[in-house]
Amino acid sequence: MFRILVTDDIAKSGIEVLEGVPDVQVDVQTNLSETELLEAIAEADALVVRSQTMVNEAVIAAGKRLKVIGRAGVGVDNIDLEAATKQGVLVINAPDGNTIAAAEHTFAMMISLARHIPAANRDLLGGKWNRKRWVGVELRGKTLAVLGMGRIGTEVAKRAKVFGMQVLGFDPFLTEERANSLGVVKASIDEAVAGADFITVHTPLTKETHHLIGRERLSLVKPTVRIVNCARGGIIDEQALCEALAEERVAGAALDVFESEPLLEDHPLRQFENVILTPHLGASTVEAQENVAIQVAEQVIHVLMDEPFEHA
Ligand code: NAD
Ligand code: MLT
Numbered sequence: 343m344f345r346i347l348v349t350d351d352i353a354k355s356g357i358e359v360l361e362g363v364p365d366v367q368v369d370v371q372t373n374l375s376e377t378e379l380l381e382a383i384a385e386a387d388a389l390v391v392r393s394q395t396m397v398n399e400a401v402i403a404a405g406k407r408l409k410v411i412g413r414a415g416v417g418v419d420n421i422d423l424e425a426a427t428k429q430g431v432l433v434i435n436a437p438d439g440n441t442i443a444a445a446e447h448t449f450a451m452m453i454s455l456a457r458h459i460p461a462a463n464r465d466l467l468g469g470k471w472n473r474k475r476w477v478g479v480e481l482r483g484k485t486l487a488v489l490g491m492g493r494i495g496t497e498v499a500k501r502a503k504v505f506g507m508q509v510l511g512f513d514p515f516l517t518e519e520r521a522n523s524l525g526v527v528k529a530s531i532d533e534a535v536a537g538a539d540f541i542t543v544h545t546p547l548t549k550e551t552h553h554l555i556g557r558e559r560l561s562l563v564k565p566t567v568r569i570v571n572c573a574r575g576g577i578i579d580e581q582a583l584c585e586a587l588a589e590e591r592v593a594g595a596a597l598d599v600f601e602s603e604p605l606l607e608d609h610p611l612r613q614f615e616n617v618i619l620t621p622h623l624g625a626s627t628v629e630a631q632e633n634v635a636i637q638v639a640e641q642v643i644h645v646l647m648d649e650p651f652e653h654a
Pocket of ligand 2: 392414415416418625
């Protein structure tokens with residue numbers, strides 16, 4: 343009998359995949375304290391999480407029978423990969439189940455910024471009818487810098503082309519050939535940032551990408567630039583961004599992810615009318631949640647059954 347512990351909310355369809363396998367017992371326990379998690383994991387052969395559960399060294403060490411950790415999503419930054427590797431525990435993710443959801447959320451953010459949709463909505467609900475105040479800009483003819491041309495960055499770039507935008511792509515692995523085939527101009531990060539009307543980041547958060555958009559890069563941008571982060575908090579230096587917004591060196595920002603989540607009630611980002619904030623909703627579509635839950639459940643079962651698996 344294999345015990346699978348699920349500690350974050352994942353779509354029912356993923357749970358059904360796990361429950362449909364003979365000799366598997368599924369234990370869904372969400373919102374556990376660290377002590378409760380340490381206790382629950384002791385008997386588990388597999389752990390399935392989203393981004394809320396912090397799978398640190400102590401949690402992995404307490405998982406005496408643990409063979410695999412499945413992440414229903416892309417980023418594995420809530421899992422201590424080094425500790426898992428040391429203990430011989432596999433970490434697998436669902437790398438493409440939420441790509442379209444995240445790309446569409448990015449686009450929703452860009453359009454919302456361009457047309458002031460959240461601010462105009464707030465204004466109208468507050469009793470005002472301000473047609474002059476909320477004049478926006480078009481995407482057509484504007485330049486979009488995509489930093490990180492992986493799965494999501496590529497989907498964003500494709501959509502931007504359809505909207506008539508020029509796309510500057512920055513990614514150490516972006517070849518000239520691939521850029522040409524997408525109609526994207528390969529650029530250095532500074533060229534991309536300085537030439538952009540919109541900037542969107544789609545990298546993982548690593549030592550290299552931490553504060554990729556920081557004080558120095560923000561000194562290169564056009565004052566009309568609008569910046570989007572639907573990737574990971576920390577890729578943009580929030581303090582430097584707030585300074586740039588306050589000094590009107592940036593025209594707006596839309597952020598789905600933050601250096602610390604949930605975003606604090608008194609966070610300075612909340613003060614700007616031209617900033618749009620969503621609570622890490624990039625992957626929050628019915629379709630994406632089903633995709634990642636099913637993908638990760640199937641892979642976890644493959645690992646437990648010693649069958650070939652993907653995404654480790
Ligand atoms: P991916 O692995 O397909 O693409 C990431 C790309 O970033 C790769 O092409 C890689 O070469 C590039 N990259 C790495 N380091 C770089 C650097 N220093 N400079 C420039 N490019 C660099 O990943 P993806 O599926 O496209 O996801 C991108 C990000 O979006 C991840 O951080 C992921 O966790 C996040 N994400 C967020 C949400 C959300 O809910 N907001 C949803 C899905 C994914
Ligand atoms: C991801 O990395 O997949 C996203 O941040 C979405 C999530 O946390 O589920």
